[in-house]
Structure formats: structure tokens, C-alpha cells
Amino acid sequence: MTNSPTIWLNAGETSGDLHGQLLVRALRERCHGARFAGMAGPAMREEGVEPLLATESLSVMGFTEVLAQLPRIMGLLRTIRERMESLRPDVVVVIDAPDFHFRVVKIAKSLGIPVVYYISPKLWAWREGRADFLRRHVDRLVCILPFEVDFYARHGMTVDYVGHPLLDSIRTDAILRTPQSPRRIGILPGSRRREITGLLPIFSRAADLLAARFPGLEFVLPVAPGMDRTLITDNWRSELPVTLVDSSGRYELMRSCRAIMAASGTATLETALLETPTAVAYTFSRLTYLLGRLLVKVPYMSLPNLILDAPVFPEFLQRGAEPSALADAVARWIPDTPERGRILAQLGSLPALLGNGGAAGRAAEIVLNTMRRTS
Template sequence: MGTKRNGESIWLSAGEVSGDMHGALLVRALRQRAPGVRCMGLAGSAMEEAGCKKVFDISELSLMGVTEVVAHLPRVLGLMRRIYARLKAERPRAVVCIDAPDFNFFVVRMARRLGIPVLYYICPQVWAWRKGRVNFLRDKVDRVLCILPFEKPFLAAHGLDADYVGHPLVDQIPFADIEDVEPDPNRVLILPGSRRKEIESLYPDFLAAAKRMHHVRPELTFTVVRAPGVDRAALEAALPAGLPVTVEEPENRYAAMRGSGAVIAASGTVALETALVGVPTVIAYRLSPVTYALGRLIVDVPYISLPNLIMDTEVFPELLQEDANPEDIAAKALGFLDARTNAEVRATLSRLAELVGEPGAPGRAADIILGRLHMTATDGAGA
């Protein structure tokens, strides 16, 4: 007897803000192609606005490295138990995991235990570290959808036939709406991240770097972009007196990027966003000493930011751990404000769009997911 499933429902599992944004585009593409499909799961505000029922909120999973996960283990385990119970009750046609492997691999196991097909959208960065996870994907996931051009051949070399759909950021960024925005060479954008830990760790140093820059060049102005789910009042409370700085809402972030001479950002998806928009960016990141020490042992890539990895050169400087200090951040950002350097970096970034694929990644992913579900339904009907 086949597993009883809940109509045409699909469970989506995002783990953080970037996954929520990608998931929102996927939900819209799924509903456009299959209006009767019901999307639900672990989601954020973007997926909810796109029509996904937010059964659990990604704010419950705003974690970073190994030590941070361990510190919140009881809460994470509780969330897992609740998700398993809901999956068991809902019996969706499929589970679609979106990035966040440290959590979503447990979701994969839960779905497999319940006999629910699993697709993985936005392949985990198994090419960077813990390459043995390729075996898990090959054995436990029905289909893996890649968004970076080098992922498919890497997975193929490890016995996993995946689909390359292109990067959803190409669809997410409203290029037509911002193409007329002129960069202000005296404006610096600050992107402190979306996770509480990274904001606590980096935001004070970003602001201290801004003060140093303003001391050297008093004509500079600064804008902080609030990420979804981050408290605006907390960001404003930390602003230094006398610094010409404003806080911008997340829905205006792309225009703010386009209108800036340079960006200071926490490492993450935002680095690829600023690269595709074409703005020179200083990347900074800081982890707990234990997480960083473990990372150095197991990470096997020359860069941490996607633009550098895709272009195979350090377009954006990467300041990690003790190098992510106000002095070095300010120096790198001021260097990007030099007119000649700024123009050279922008020219280099103009070639990036060719490497990340054509628009339409969420639609291609939706076609594969719905096609896979049709195959599953057909197989079950013939059993």
C-alpha cells in the first residue's frame, strides 16, 4: 500500500533569510505553473507573501557556526520534533529543502523515514567542505538542483547526476528598476547581516570603520540596510553621534546598493548581490574561535565569497577573524572609493553575470520539481 499523501501540497524548508528569498521566487513559480498546489513549511516573510503557509518561522533557526548550534541545541531539537510531527500529519507530495544543510539534512532524514520524496534546491556547498556529504545527497535525495556553474561537474565526478538551473539572484534583483540609479562616489553602504550573532560581532566594527573613513573624508555619507527580521531600533541605537548615517529598509536595498560608491558587508549571499549589481564590496566575517579553527581544518576552497569563487580571483577583499577590524575595513573601503580602482572593479564585475546563468532559475527549478512529482504520482498509480 502506498503512502497516503495530502493532495497537491509541497513542504518547503528554508533555514535563513537568503533561503527565504530564494524560496519566495520558487513558490511563485510553482503556483504559476500549478495553481492548485499548496506550499507550506519552514519559511520567512518573503515566502509567506509569495503564498507559502508559514507553519514554522525561520527566525527559530537563526544560527551560525558549530558552537552556536550546540548552544541552542534544545531549541533546535524541539523544532525538529515539531516538524516531524507536522510532516507525519500533512503527508505532503514532496519536501523541498533550500540550502541550510546543517538543519535540512535532518529534514531529509525525516522525510525519507516517512516515505516522502525529497528534492534539494540550492545545493549545499559540499565542494567547499565535508565532501563526504555528497554521498548523503546521492543516497537520500531524489533530485539535487544546482545554482552555481561548477557544482554540476563536481557532483558528477562524485557519482551524483544533478540539474543546473542557474542562480535565482538573477531573477530576484530588479535590474530594470535600478538601471537609472547613478552611483554616488561619496556614499558607502553598510550591510551588517541578518543573523543576530553576526550583527553583534560585526556591526560595531563596521560603524567604527565608518567613523574612521569619515574622519579621513568628511564628505562621505553612510547608509545601513536593515535585513528582514532585524530590529530597526537596535540598529539605530548603535549609530555613533556625529556620523552622517541613515537606516534603509530591506525592500530598498538594491537601489541603495546601486547608488553607492562602495559597500561594507558581512559575508553571505549579499556578496553575490552586490557583485551582480556591480558595486565594489569589502567582505568581513568573524566566527567563534572554535568554529573558525574547525573550519580551517575542513574547508577546501581559496575564498569564502561567491563572487571570488565564481570568478576564481579575489575581486572582493575578504577580511576574516582578527583582520575584520575597523582599521583594515576602513582602509579597504577607502581604496575602493578611488575613482580608477572603482572603475576597474566595476568593469571586472560586469563579466560576472555571464557566469551565473540566464534568468529563469526558479521557473526551471519548479518545472523539475513538478515533473518529478508527476513521475512519482504515475509510479504510485501503477503500483
Template sequence: MLERIWISAGEASGDLHGGLLVEALRAAQPGIVCQGMGGAAMRAAGLEALFRTESLSVMGFTEVLGHLPRIFCMLREMERTLARLRPQAVVVIDAPSFHFPLIKAARKLGIPVYYYISPKVWASRQNRAQFIKENVRRVISILPFEVPFYQKFGMEVDYVGNPLVDVVDEAALARITPQPGLIGLLPGSRKKEVSALLPEFGGAARILLQRLPHLRFAITRAPGLSEEFIRSFWPADVPMTLQEPDNRWAFMRQCQMLIVASGTVTLESALAGTPTLVTYKLSSFSYHVLKQFVRVPYISLPNLILNRQVFPEMLQAACNAGPLAEAALRWLAPADGSNPLEDIRQTLATLRPMLGEKGAPKRAANLILGDFAE
């Protein structure tokens, strides 16, 4: 029987999924000890967080380089902690660059490793699939198109459906009517993301107000980011309200459209049924390096799942105030009298059935616990 498990999430989206997994593990087996690295969601679910996900909040190649001493120090301390505690299993959630060394350490100690929220090796650096095949006991996937990818490498993957389906209250969201003129902004959970994206969001908002003075802008504050920090990157002459992260599903549904940082939030906004501009901006060098490895036509999950560009992807030069405002205006004030926002909402309604039934965290927990059943 599995009595002690190590669970590690390297970023905010992984912490959300990790929290649901911890809840499912503790519900299925009361008394199980869950330790490791997590954020607010995992701690609230009952994880004994010996390390905090908030300590690992970087983005991009050059940005990571500046934090390498701290990251290596954290990894060494984790390895020592694993050797001392000797958990029966290790679960890592996404974040492959950080977790691959941890996987190696666990394997040297003879501890089986489970990869929950399998890393996006299908997008870039596909050679990493071989490492996963050799070092991970089971890969647990939440995206339907990952199964045939891993099968190409001779791997069996457990597809459990998407945990976000459990989070979304479809009936409650269906009762919410989008508010005309309300534009939601989600600039990310990392300080580097916010500092890169939010000034451009603010510049776009200024341009939009010149054309459509009735617009209102609201920013969802990610956990760990203060109001003072967020407002320091927003133009003082543009009105803006700040939303707490607790009820962001309802907030996303209320918005006529969203502008967000690329990541799990794009799938959240799609499930909320809200048209979204997807943005991202890295240093020039980081972006150049990334382009050499990317092997997929889109970066946002809704586009990949639907296999078409439903959400415009505004990257690098396109992720500036002018292009963002132009893209938003094509939705908010179409010259041909069409209703592109409603067309997108209808397309998004086809996405939900593609993500499986509710109960993904429970199915993932049962797969892990099943390996240790007496």
C-alpha cells in the same frame, strides 16, 4: 499530480529563493498546497508557514551549540508534522546542518526529497555529498561550478541558473549612477552577525571620516531586525541613515562601495555592479574548527565564480575597524591616482552572463512538478 508539498528554508537568503520557488509552483499549478518553514518572502508568496525561518537564526559552531535544545525540539515537531500531513514531496533549501535530519525523517516516511539551492559541501565537509546521493531524489543547483563537483560523486545535478538574475532589473539599475561618498553597510540578517560586525563597521566609519569628511554611511536593515537593535551597535558620534530592505538593489547600486557580511548578499552586490568588502567574524573556536574543513580558496560567491579575488575578504582579525578602513581607503583614495573602483565594476560586468538566463525558479518548479506529472 503534485497536490501538497513541504518547503523548508533555514535562513534569510534561502527564504528569498524559497519565495520565488513558491510563486513559480503556484503559477504552474494553481491550487497546489505549499506548507513548511519559511520567512517573510515565502509567506508573502503563499506558503502556509507552520514554522518560521526567523526562529532558526544562529551562526558558528559554538553559537549553534547554545541553541541545540531549541533546534532539536523544532526538528522533532517538524517530523511529527510531516508524519501527520504526509506531503507528496519535501523541498529543502540550503542549511544542511538543519535539513539533513529532516531529510532522514522524510525518507523514513517514504517522501521523496528535492534539494534546491544545494548545500555548499564543495566548500567543506565534502563527505556530505555521499549522504545527499543516498537520500535526495534530485539536486537542483544554482551555481555553475557545482555541476562538475557533484559529478565526481557519480551524481546527476540539475543546473537551472541563478534565481537572483530574475530579481535584478538590469535596465533599471543601469540608469542609476553611483553617488560619490555614499558607503553602504549590510551587516547581515542574524543578530549574532550584526552584534559581531556592526561595531567594527562603525569604528571603520569613524576612521574614514577623519580622512574623508564628505563620506556618508547608510545601513540596510534586514527583515526582523529593529532600528533600535541596529543603532545599539553603531557609534553615536558617527552619522548614519537606515535603509529599509524593500528596495535594496537600487540602494546597493547607488553606493560608491559596500561593506557586507559574507553570504548571498555578495552575489547581489556583484550583480548590482558595486565594489564590495566581504567580512565575517566568528568566535575563535568556531573559526578554528571551520578552517579544518574549508576546501576552497575563497568564501564569497563572486570570487568563486570568477575564480579570482575581486572582492577582498576581511575575516577574523582583518574584520576589525582599522583593517576595514585601510581597505576602503585603498579604493576611495588610491595613492597612485588609479581608479580601482571602476576597474572592479568592469570586472563585475563579466559575471552576469555566467549565471544563466532568467527563469531559474520556473525551471526548478517544472523539474519538481514533472516528477509527479500523470
């Protein structure tokens, strides 16, 4: 490894881009001359990563959705190989997104470049047999959820548990001091096009039902980087206004909400760490849902419920994602009810389970040690 190493980072979706931003920040503190390049989204680009490819070019989810995008995905992989071969980075860091990144890992290993897999794939949910691929192709596997250590140990793997990086960006004194607006309801429809078109009409009709029961409610929606505002307004089917807010202050906004309706994903862990009760929803294509029913092995969809091993956030999936069901759930949290108090008490135990901060710094040390060991 030179004094000015090149670190390739690959983020395949918005949440990975945010994790990548924190990791780059921690790496730069420890290795001042490093060059960062790879597949980057807005957050990583803001942190100085050279965007040889854009994360926004890979924004699909599900079995059938990926199949429809296969020609474009194969083109991205060819570009990655060409640019990785030309750049010859000292290490490749892939972040989550296993369906795409397993192929990137194979490219890096074929070029003799060490690989760190950051945010280990959720093989405990489905496709458990892919653990053998990780054992053979990845130099270091970095986990951010506590129960993943035992899962990989059952597959003969020693992994690095660093805790969850969101704690450092969310659980700050300034954010946690944000005053609550007792009539504010947050709307988090996801960042992918099909999430917005599938969920936002449902959320907007639930908003109508809530407003009829609680006059004077305010609905707010933080706009993630790259989200199409026109797509949002076209799919907000209520006459009630929804305020679109730049995502730069999304955590303060989410903390200020009395309750939230959210797409399943990283956002639900964010709302949990902000201690804001959340109704979780998701819809899939019919084929994706049917295959998921056969293959997915976990009892819950949302991360807070999996970590706490309890249905703390109610989940509304596929046909269950109905406006009336979501409205009924949120309505129980607008007054100071015993149910609201129970949820807040359960959410209070999350930070200790997730490492109490410092995850990105620990991950950065692993990346740098991997370069030194293999150089």
C-alpha cells in the same frame, strides 16, 4: 499527484527565504491550485506559504553556535515530523542550510515523501563526504553555481544546474538604472544577531576613518526582515549618523552606493551583481574559526571570488577584520581609480557565468516533474 498538490518548502535562513519566495512564485505560475506550507520566513509568508514554522526560529551559524541551540533545534525537528506526517505533502523542497535540512530530508524520506534539495549544500567547501548522504536520500539535487556540476560528478552524481535565481530579482532594468550617489557607503552587517554584534562595531569605526578622509559621506543600512533595529543602533558605535532603510528597496539602495562594507554571505553576491565594490568581513567564535581552518578547502570566503576564481572583493576575516583595513579598502573605490575600474570590469562577467536568468522557473519545473514521477 492531485490537481491541487501540497508542496512543503523549508527555508532555514533569510537567504533561503528569499530564494523560496521566487520559487513559490514560479511554481504558482505553473500549478495554479497548489498549496504551499512549511518553514517560512517573511518573504515566503508574503508569497502565501502557510508558516507551520517560522524561519526566524532557526537563525544560527557555526559549529559552537549550533551546539548551543541544539535543544531548540531538536524541538523544531519533532514539530516538523508531526506536521509533515499529518499534512502528507506531495513533495518536500529544502533550501540550503544543510546542518538542519539533512535531518529534515531524513524525516521526509522516512515518510515516503520525495525530496528536492534546492540550493545544493556547499560540500565543495568542507565535509565533502556528505555527498553520499545526498545520493541516498535526495530525489533531485538542484545547483545554482556552475562549478558544482563537476564537483558532484566526481562523486558519481548527476545534478540539475539551473543558474542563480538572484539574477531575475536583481538584474532588472529599473534597478540597474538607479543613479549612483557618489558619497554613499552601504553597511550590510548580516541578519543574525551575532553577525550584527560582531561586525557592526567594526564597520562603524571604519566609517569614522572614512569620514575623516572624505568629508560628507553618507552611511546607509538596509534593515532585513526580522532584524532588531534597537540591536543595530546599539552596535553602531560612531557619532556619525547611519540611515536605516526598509529592505523592500534594498537592491536599488545597494546599487546607488559608491561602495559597501558587508558580512560574508549571499549579500556579497547581491552587491557583485549590482556592480558595487564591496569589502567583505566576518568573525567567528574562536572554536568555529579554528575548526574552519582545518576543514574548509576553498581559497575564498565570498561567492563572487569563488565564482570568478579571483580575489575581486577583498576579504577581512577574524583578526583581519579591522576598521583601518576595511577603511583603506573602501577608500580606494571612492575616487575613480584604476582599481575601481578593474573590479567593475570583473563583475561585469558574472551574469553570463550564472545562467543569465530564469533559474527559479527551471527549478519549479524540476519540483513539479519530481511529483509527477513519484506519484
